[in-house]
Amino acid sequence: MKPRFTTALLLLPAAAWFVAMLVLPLIVVFVFSFGERGPAGGYVPAFSFDNFLNLGARWTAFKNTMVLAPIGTIACLFIAYPLAYFLAIRASAKWRTMLLILVIVPFWTSILIRSYAWIFLLGGKGLPSLIAALGLGHIQLINTPFAVLVGIVYGYLPLMVFPIYVSLERLDKRLLEAASDLGAPPLNTFLTVTLPLSMPGVATGCMLVFILLMGEFLIPAMLGGGKVFFVGNALVDLFVQSRNWAFGSAVAVALVLVMLVTVTAYMRFTRRWSGGRDDISLM
Amino acid sequence: MGEQNDPIAELRNASKHYGDVIAADNVSLTIHRGEFLSFLGPSGCGKTTALRMLAGFEVPTSGDVLLDGQRVNDLPPYRRPINMVFQHYALFPHLSVFDNIAYGLRQQRPRLPKAQIARAVDKALETVRLPNYGKRRIHEMSGGQQQRVALARAIVNEPKLLLLDEPMAALDKKLRRDMQIELQTLQRQLGITFVLVTHDQEEALSMSDRICVMQGGKIVQIGSPRALYDNPSTRYVADFVGKTNFFEGMVTATGDSCQIRVAGFNLSANAPRALAIGQTASLCLRPEQIALQRNPSSEDRITIPVTIAARIFLGEHTEYLVKNADLGAFLVLVPRQAEAVEGGFEPGQMAQASWRDGVGLILGND
């Protein structure tokens, strides 16, 4: 009885926070999504499904998000894994800390400022002019899905590197010796020992990046130049500019549902893939 | 067993330095095909390091590793026909017991048929007394069971050379005896060459064709268990192989029969290594070389009056810890028949310990 009471007491702040910051807003958004836009914007109570039937108007935003979020996640994974592997297994202890700090350094300035840097780099006076000067033709980089992808990979890479790094760092290196002793060449050792044992980190990193990407709006706004916009941009537009809170809420609810479905499917998939092992599930 | 002059592996002046630590110091050792060789020595003396150089995990700082006469210093472990049972098991936590054991077989090219792998794994599981445990996960196994899985994972490959780093340390006596017999059977049936690291001198004495005693990264002596027991070259070896009493004194005569003076007694015996008059040395006497009687014997024996301090019943033998005012405490092993004649002794009683002058060895205090 007593330890249970203590546990409850200790969990109280988290529970209060959870209810106030997550459950209540979700309920509000859910209720709003059935309402109507007021004459001067905002929300007027009502009960209709019009907002949901209207979602097709924002289909492009959903499509962009659903295409670029997974691609961005996978791009991050393919760049982050070798980096994390190098840091955790190959780099000497002396260099490791230094390199890890370098991975975090970009976080020291705001993503806004860093995105401006990318606007310049990918803009007309940046890389494209260099490519043109080399006589390789004229290409458009800024305001394309590619630019958004570059921004995504740049911004989210550390979130992918760290969980993978931790799982590789924790890996018992003697297991690699055992595999080698049993006749496995390095590639086989990687595929049969290193990779499966780092799957928890991979799963965590992918979830983290993917979920955050689904709500991303800054990178598409700045590097997509209004041409490549995400659901996040649609929400900013609906809540801040056109002040259609009811429709905005419907879009938000739809986004939450899409996320729930994808994340559930993903978890099913990773669980099956790892043979139902508990230690490899989400986090 | 080991066929002389048919070396399967060799360390030639191999040294391994870790910074300032010299883990292996100029080790030279030839392992004969089919033999059972044991490394014996205290913790940190370089046993694991020697095995790791043979397996290919460490490249010697200087010197060479040879396999079948070929220098293989830079040959990676996965290309060596060697398997190792690791001191810390190193089992794969994400694989079942079955998949752990099958791991080496699945690496073979051309690929082995599934059924053949399954049969081999099941047989290995039976050998280590774990039938039907294949589906278990590693973390569902006890320490001793995990150790046997590690053993099975190595023997299932039937390597030419099997390196075992304290493979039975976590097993109880009965199970250990079973595993020892299984290993000896494997050695006979499959002709596998074994190199065993152990702290357990009884294990080394009972299983090995040869024992290699190490100290501080160096090999002190290599020889058959009998040779090591009967003719230890140093006091360290005598101490490590079997029980020994040491009577320390000063060398008073050298030559065919060396003599030392210990607390007023003049004791003589052979000295395997040259000693100088005046240096300190010890007479090493095995407990079974000493007899215990009630009355001084009339024979030409060194006789020492003692008090019985403790009695340990060992079945066929009884071990007595006895004390003499000048020589200190030492052990005497009395066979059952002798005790039947003389009658047993109780702690506190007086007795006469004696040995024939000349038995034992006089060894320097290296």
Ligand SMILES: Nc1ncnc2c1ncn2[C@@H]1O[C@H](COP(=O)(O)OP(=O)(O)OP(=O)(O)O)[C@@H](O)[C@H]1O
């Ligand atoms: N990777 C390493 N780095 C530094 N020193 C090491 C390393 N590996 C071993 N040593 C040192 O080398 C010496 C020999 O180690 P080794 O593991 O061979 O001992 P061992 O005889 O197997 O001991 P034990 O019976 O305790 O297993 C020890 O002093 C140890 O501290």
Ligand SMILES: [Mg+2]
């Ligand atoms: Mg060791």
